[in-house]
Amino acid sequence: MATLKQVAAHAEVSVQTVSNALNAPHRLRPDTLQRVTKSIELLNYRPNRNARSLRTSAVELIGYCVPSWPDGQAHLVMDQFLHALCTAAETSGRHILLFTAPVGVEGMPVYEDLHARRLVDGFVLSQTETHDPRHGWLKEQQIPFVSFGRVWKETTQPGPYVDVDGAGGCAAAVRHLHETGRRRIAFLSWPKTSGLAEDRLSGWRAACRELGLPTDASLAVRCLEDTIDQGARATAELLDADPGVDAIVAISDILALGALRELTRRGLTAGVDVAVTGFDDSPLASVVSPALTSIRQPMDQIATELIDILTTPATPGVSTERLLQPELVIRGSSAPG
Amino acid sequence: MATLKQVAAHAEVSVQTVSNALNAPHRLRPDTLQRVTKSIELLNYRPNRNARSLRTSAVELIGYCVPSWPDGQAHLVMDQFLHALCTAAETSGRHILLFTAPVGVEGMPVYEDLHARRLVDGFVLSQTETHDPRHGWLKEQQIPFVSFGRVWKETTQPGPYVDVDGAGGCAAAVRHLHETGRRRIAFLSWPKTSGLAEDRLSGWRAACRELGLPTDASLAVRCLEDTIDQGARATAELLDADPGVDAIVAISDILALGALRELTRRGLTAGVDVAVTGFDDSPLASVVSPALTSIRQPMDQIATELIDILTTPATPGVSTERLLQPELVIRGSSAPG
DNA sequence: CGGGGGCGTTTTAACGTTCAAACGGTCTTC
DNA sequence: GAAGACCGTTTGAACGTTAAAACGCCCCCG
DSSP states (O other): OOOHHHHHHHHTSSSHHHHHHHOGGGGGGGHHHHHHHHHHHHHHHOOHHHHHHHHHHHOOOOEEEEOOOOOTTOOOOOOHHHHHHHHHHHHOOOEEEEEEOOGGGGGGHHHHHHTTTOOSSSSEEEEEOOOSSSSHHHHTTTTOOOSSOOOOOOOOSSOOOOEOOOHHHHHHHHHHHTTTTOOOOOEEOOOTTTTHHHHHHHHHHHHHHHTTTTOGGGGEEEEESSSSHHHHHHHHHHHHHHTTTEEEESSHHHHHHHHHHHHTTTOOOOOTTTTEEEEEEEEHHHHHOOEEEEEEEOOHHHHHHHHHHSSOOOOTSSSSSSEEEEEOOOOTTTTTO | OOOHHHHHHHHHHHHHHHHHHHGGGSSSSHHHHHHHHHHHHHHOOOOOOHHHHHHOOOOOEEEEEEOOTTTTTOOOHHHHHHHHHHHHHHHOOOOOEEEOOOSSGGGHHHHHHHHHHSSEEEEEEEOOOTOOHHHHHHHHOOOEEEESOOOOSSSSOOSSEEEEEEHHHHHHHHHHHHHTTTOEEEEEETTTTTTHHHHHHHHHHHHHHHTOOOGGGGOOOOOOOOOEEEEEEHHHHEEEEEETTTEEEEEEEEEEEHHHHHHHHTOOTTTTTBBEEESSOOOHHHSSSSSOOEEEEHHHHHHHHEEEEESSSOTTSSOOOEOOOHHHHHHHTSSOO
């Protein structure tokens, strides 16, 4: 465990010079730099992050509250997201610190504490809710943050965010289905209380109208829970009420799996008789058969933008609200063969 | 952002006394303690972790390498594990720091670097492999670690670990199936190269023998990948070759889902005609129908033991190898109604 | 030849905390 | 009544780093 002092002694320079060699190499004369660099390598020196942070009061750590989920609700792309976030943080020399906190505003003292004790520089929020109180609170406390997901509705100054254009994604799915000959496209959704759901639904509706396809109220079905069973049940209702449906855009992969199951149960072939698309391109999408066409969120890009916004000092010209386009991954459930 | 100095001035004591009030309150006279405590509250003081860590050279941070998975292989219980790990760390005043690293021994420089720069005190490893080189390497470097999962086979001094008795879990599943009248129980497995697979398989074999049930080689089928398709295909082969099979113990929930699908395809009812069990009790197990009987790993306990081993200084009497019992969660796929 | 300006390096001080030793007071003990 | 032990508190130093200022040197210019 070599220290700056030991390196300095070895290279026969002052401590500060070694520090400069690392943080501002242009200040050193080339030969000095080389001598110092050699000593650093020789002694296998690594800067002590704690000492550095104490001096600079920046810890290069970003807090992320690991979501807890109601039973039976999986976050199937969470590991993708975490991996992307981690990678993005690392390319900027930072790391992710995990913690737990109560949901909503009750969790705020935890955020404040972590920041006050200087365990983190700022936070990445996810699971943003319709009237998420966390944004306003953090802004008030002047704690840096960025949110994955817009704050939906009625909140003044929502703060910096990165989000995916769910409406655009669903519209793309509808257009793809239209191109492959589908003409009566249903939408499997969640309850109205979710901003996410309304956004995606609006994309389906807009694209259908644009293409002259029906958007009857009966074509948009809501499931109370994000489970396979609910997806299957809703699909059954849909097909019973309207046998002409030839495609289903589901708001999640899980609901889409439910749709697939119900189709199989009825002796229908997904992708042939009725096309199905999901959302998130979770790992399950590619392991079922027929494999599920799904709308993939660009996790790497999301993570990069999140870290970028969080670590770049606010600049007048640069927006801190970024909407990214998802990608439609086409598989057998909508285009067999 | 109050500091110790400011609190000291406010309480009219020395800095060290305030420090003692927090770290060794028994040393203070009750009235002094109260006065100091009051000042701390009044100024909303929070100790600066960096300064503390610099002095004590302990950062109270535990590194965990976020696993990256081959496409189409989901780690469905990773968020459960992370949540449990986080919670366990927090109850001991620590936190989890995420990072990425190449798999195997190539990732070791990353571990060393994080430790040398004093970003973490130690590591929790997971995804332990048969000849995992990380354990030996870390031990050699004297970097504290604990592994979730045994090092299988031939490694001397495997190092501290917490693991789940997969054999015991599978044996419990077999006994449960036997109790409910099943007499020809098959096992859906992975390739032989996995220590995990061999462990679980051995539990099935042992329990069957104990109960006088057949363990023909044809009853133990191997799937090359952990996908629903592979599980379905293997189940099809199994039933074609041996129509007498009345129960299937699958080594993973994913394979079990494949089995369920194949049964449905054949017009058989899971839980009635053929019983099926999975492993991990992933979120999917409870959202399919019939819901899947599955072997649940005690995540909270696992996490607690991991943190305990990692943070407790080695004591001669106390073992650092702990094997925990999983819990069989019985649902409709093995016991309808 | 004296003053100003770069340049590369060193010096000084500070970040906020804890450890170890020192201190002064009171209470025992012989 | 002096010596020792104990208790609660303070003092001094250190952890390893970086920011800012100071320094000495050389070069240029008037």
